[in-house]
Amino acid sequence: MYTVMNMSKTFEKLQVHLDKIMAFETARSLFEWDDQTIAPFEAADYTSKVIGIISDEYMKALINDDVRKLLNKLKEEKEQEQLTDDEKAIVKELDKTYVQLESIPPEEYRAFNELASISNRAWAKAKKDNNYEYFAPYLKEIIEYKKKFAGYRAKKGEEPYEVLLGDFEECFKIKDLDIFFDKIKKEIVPLLKKVSQKSDTIDKSYNYLNYDIDKQRDFCRYLAGYLGFDFNKGVLGESAHPFTLQLHNHDVRITNSFIEDNLESAMFSVIHETGHALYEMNISDSITQTPVGTGASMGMHESQSRLFENIIGRSEAFWTPIYDKLVDTYPDNLKDINLEHFIKGINKAEPSLIRTEADELSYSLHIIIRYEIEKMIFSGEADVDKLPELWNKKYEEYLGLTPPTDSQGILQDTHWSYGEFGYFPSYAIGSAVASQIHAKMMEVMQFEDYLLEGNLTPIREYLKDAIHKYGATKNTNQILKDITGEEFNADYYVNYLKEKYQKLYNLK
Numbered sequence: 208m209y210t211v212m213n214m215s216k217t218f219e220k221l222q223v224h225l226d227k228i229m230a231f232e233t234a235r236s237l238f239e240w241d242d243q244t245i246a247p248f249e250a251a252d253y254t255s256k257v258i259g260i261i262s263d264e265y266m267k268a269l270i271n272d273d274v275r276k277l278l279n280k281l282k283e284e285k286e287q288e289q290l291t292d293d294e295k296a297i298v299k300e301l302d303k304t305y306v307q308l309e310s311i312p313p314e315e316y317r318a319f320n321e322l323a324s325i326s327n328r329a330w331a332k333a334k335k336d337n338n339y340e341y342f343a344p345y346l347k348e349i350i351e352y353k354k355k356f357a358g359y360r361a362k363k364g365e366e367p368y369e370v371l372l373g374d375f376e377e378c379f380k381i382k383d384l385d386i387f388f389d390k391i392k393k394e395i396v397p398l399l400k401k402v403s404q405k406s407d408t409i410d411k412s413y414n415y416l417n418y419d420i421d422k423q424r425d426f427c428r429y430l431a432g433y434l435g436f437d438f439n440k441g442v443l444g445e446s447a448h449p450f451t452l453q454l455h456n457h458d459v460r461i462t463n464s465f466i467e468d469n470l471e472s473a474m475f476s477v478i479h480e481t482g483h484a485l486y487e488m489n490i491s492d493s494i495t496q497t498p499v500g501t502g503a504s505m506g507m508h509e510s511q512s513r514l515f516e517n518i519i520g521r522s523e524a525f526w527t528p529i530y531d532k533l534v535d536t537y538p539d540n541l542k543d544i545n546l547e548h549f550i551k552g553i554n555k556a557e558p559s560l561i562r563t564e565a566d567e568l569s570y571s572l573h574i575i576i577r578y579e580i581e582k583m584i585f586s587g588e589a590d591v592d593k594l595p596e597l598w599n600k601k602y603e604e605y606l607g608l609t610p611p612t613d614s615q616g617i618l619q620d621t622h623w624s625y626g627e628f629g630y631f632p633s634y635a636i637g638s639a640v641a642s643q644i645h646a647k648m649m650e651v652m653q654f655e656d657y658l659l660e661g662n663l664t665p666i667r668e669y670l671k672d673a674i675h676k677y678g679a680t681k682n683t684n685q686i687l688k689d690i691t692g693e694e695f696n697a698d699y700y701v702n703y704l705k706e707k708y709q710k711l712y713n714l715k
């Protein structure tokens with residue numbers, strides 16, 4: 208079909224600015240990657256000056272009168288009529304950034320950033336010394352700033368916490384999350400109790416033997432490639448904590464980190480990050496290097512990493528074609544561990560204190576605790592000095608454990624120390640979205656057969672066409688609705704967990 212190109216002159220002018228904005232953004236990302244992977248220890252002082260200048264230039268290119276005028280014009284109806292859908296999405300996304308950044312007076316923004324870096328250091332010290340009281344005054348100040356900043360943007364009657372949640376996931380309001388999390392509490396808390404009573408029936412001691420790191424490195428690289436990570440468009444590096452970072456859809460970088468006496472840690476990290484990477488690699492060329500050339504939201508991104516890590520990566524079908532290769536890599540440790548034993552091991556679940564080490568079943572309970580406390584902080588129901596007690600009470604209630612120290616309790620996560628409130632729910636949303644998508648895929652394709660054959664191409668192609676290529680031009684609920692015919696529905700997640708763990712632990 209032939210369509211008349213109806214290029215918007217105003218958008219063309221904006222494009223020139225966008226190219227510059229994205230170039231600075233890309234340069235900044237590249238330094239961030241370098242800083243966390245191979246930069247020498249003593250580089251920090253001089254390099255941070257370079258990064259500071261690039262960041263300033265980025266902000267100047269982004270927020271200025273020229274861009275503001277173009278943006279305002281492009282929001283007018285007669286201009287909108289001339290835009291393609293991608294261009295409309297870019298204008299919308301840029302406008303969101305403007306509203307966010309321009310709502311805060313620059314001097315307050317600067318003061319907050321300084322406080323955040325001091326507070327982050329105070330948190331690290333408090334965690335090391337197990338001293339919550341030392342951190343509390345900083346946390347109070349951070350919270351006051353976040354309340355104030357949210358207030359600048361809040362619509363009439365809107366709660367500050369609602370605004371913060373919206374920064375990470377626009378489709379989920381407090382009321383949606385309350386329903387979602389109540390469902391999980393009702394179903395998963397009792398299931399976890401039953402499972403933990405039988406946790407002795409699963410042996411996992413093989414996982415903590417000595418696993419040569421060079422061999423782990425090779426096997427993880429193999430896993431990334433097996434899943435479809437394209438080494439012509441991506442790099443696999445190493446850092447203290449695994450992460451994914453994209454410059455554009457032809458340069459996506461992931462990292463891994465290795466622990467000598469833990470076989471699983473690096474394997475499931477690389478599967479997780481590859482899930483993120485496939486998303487970024489599959490974003491369409493027409494929107495990469497634009498403000499919508501990335502995942503739809505934090506939750507949507509996490510759905511892809513968790514689909515690969517948990518639903519695919521911890522399934523028997525996935526390991527059937529490749530388990531022998533793993534045994535051949537470590538014959539001394541694994542020769543007596545058959546596939547069935549291994550599958551039980553990698554799915555073993557029991558309540559624990561630390562979120563980042565939690566298994567698939569108990570993970571969302573850690574998130575609910577943070578969500579409920581954040582909600583209470585921003586509604587004024589929680590006294591910041593008494594947060595450790597509140598935290599411990601909730602761990603006792605949902606996981607049946609009381610943290611022996613605050614370092615293993617309320618001080619374990621870094622997020623709050625620099626004001627990242629409203630982010631945690633994205634992790635749980637990701638797991639639930641993954642289950643909803645998985646349920647649909649089971650319906651429309653021979654999902655398990657493909658895994659058994661070691662043919663992941665149809666699975667990847669499906670995700671590319673249904674989700675990845677759109678980047679952030681659609682939001683989470685639009686994507687779900689287009690794939691499954693309904694918006695977010697947590698039942699799929701609850702059913703998936705129940706079915707999986709009842710089978711694994713012979714529960715009825």
Ligand SMILES: [Zn+2]
Binds near residue numbers: 483509
């Ligand atoms: Zn992730």
